[in-house]
Amino acid sequence: MPLSEQQILNMKKKRETILEAATSLFATEGYEATTIKKISEAANVSFGSVFTYFKDKEELFYTAVVEPLKELSDRILDFNPDPMDPVAELEKMIAVHIKLFAGINQYLTLVVQVVGQHQRYADIFEKLDTFHDEFLEKVSILIQNGQKKGLLIQQEPLPVATLYTSLLIGIRLNNTDTLYSNMLDHYVPAALQLFGPKNK
Amino acid sequence: MPLSEQQILNMKKKRETILEAATSLFATEGYEATTIKKISEAANVSFGSVFTYFKDKEELFYTAVVEPLKELSDRILDFNPDPMDPVAELEKMIAVHIKLFAGINQYLTLVVQVVGQHQRYADIFEKLDTFHDEFLEKVSILIQNGQKKGLLIQQEPLPVATLYTSLLIGIRLNNTDTLYSNMLDHYVPAALQLFGPKNK
DNA sequence: CATAAATGATTGAACAATCATTCGTGAATA
DNA sequence: TATTCACGAATGATTGTTCAATCATTTATG
Missing domain, CATH: 1.10.10.60 (Homeodomain-like)
Structure with a gap:
């Protein structure tokens, strides 16, 4: 049976x-x-x-x-918040994120839908929001450690982290065509500037 | 009659x-x-x-x-792309944009809807996209002029401008509650870093 | 001034189409 | 034979749109 x-x-x-x-x-x-x-x-x-x-x-x-969120969050959070070289870690992290986000365009459209109308999709939004908080927290720690080592300029870490996640999700909205993989290489160093690296 | x-x-x-x-x-x-x-x-x-x-x-x-777009675009494009002090102009521009975007949360939700499903709202999307191109172009020129004057680090202007507009629209998605006016002051200097100002 | 005609907004019932969901029947597997 | 999935017609609810009747306002006429 x-x-x-x-x-x-x-x-x-x-x-x-x-x-x-x-x-x-x-x-x-x-x-x-x-x-x-x-x-x-x-x-x-x-x-x-x-x-x-x-x-x-x-x-x-x-x-x-919600189902793809588990694996995705693992990949997104896969960076060391307290590395030897915070700037190098940031660079690596940004490259991973931008490439990752470029490949899940469709999924991100769903995310945008949920976040854009979070009252309507309250239970789904909560899941996304919980992960987002975790993400922000971990990025903030990495920023703090970079600042402690004197490699990043002094800024409030949380707003910087928030702007970074804004930028990640915003890229999705800015690049509707497929030809934006060409620009990925330019995005990484530009995004790095957000964190205020000192070496120039 | x-x-x-x-x-x-x-x-x-x-x-x-x-x-x-x-x-x-x-x-x-x-x-x-x-x-x-x-x-x-x-x-x-x-x-x-x-x-x-x-x-x-x-x-x-x-x-x-589409109807609010005319007035909005005027306000968004209200900055000098070739000023005496490009960094100061950038700072002013960013402050205007962030405050403006904070006040039209509802409208931006519509924009996100259209952009997120641009095939479905093709004619509306085209209007938004045309403005967006104009916006990118003008920001790029400001960046270029800042670089020429040696006040910004050398980067490809267009990717930087693109990341900036990504960030602007992304902020909307990151801040669903109303209490984010508190953070506005922190956002401006952090966003400025994106353009790579040299004075530190 | 008074009245009538004309114009055009206002209204919600009626219509046809579409949708999510249910459920009874049939098919397949163990 | 028993169980469970596969299927799609039937159902009831909801939608955008149309439209004929009503109402308010303005102009023309005596």
């Missing part, structure tokens, strides 16, 4: 297919304009099947935003 | 009321979730009246985004 492993695997794949189709549509057309019918067609799945894997449309959107 | 001036004035006011209610709802609930019924109720206007002043829902949204 229980499902075979093969079947469970197929279902996992199917769930993933639906989720990917939904994410893509949510990003390009928005939550309300994305219909279950469209999702099912994009995923090559019957209409009813969508409801087999997701309770309702809301859960589908929730999953599309 | 023509309308009296008083009547025309009343209609202008009514149109404005509807537009404001619509803007507010579009910002907090999104385009699709905002119904004409909600708008008419929020504006204290009959359902049918909305269609007297706006052809359809789309025109209402279009107007809400």
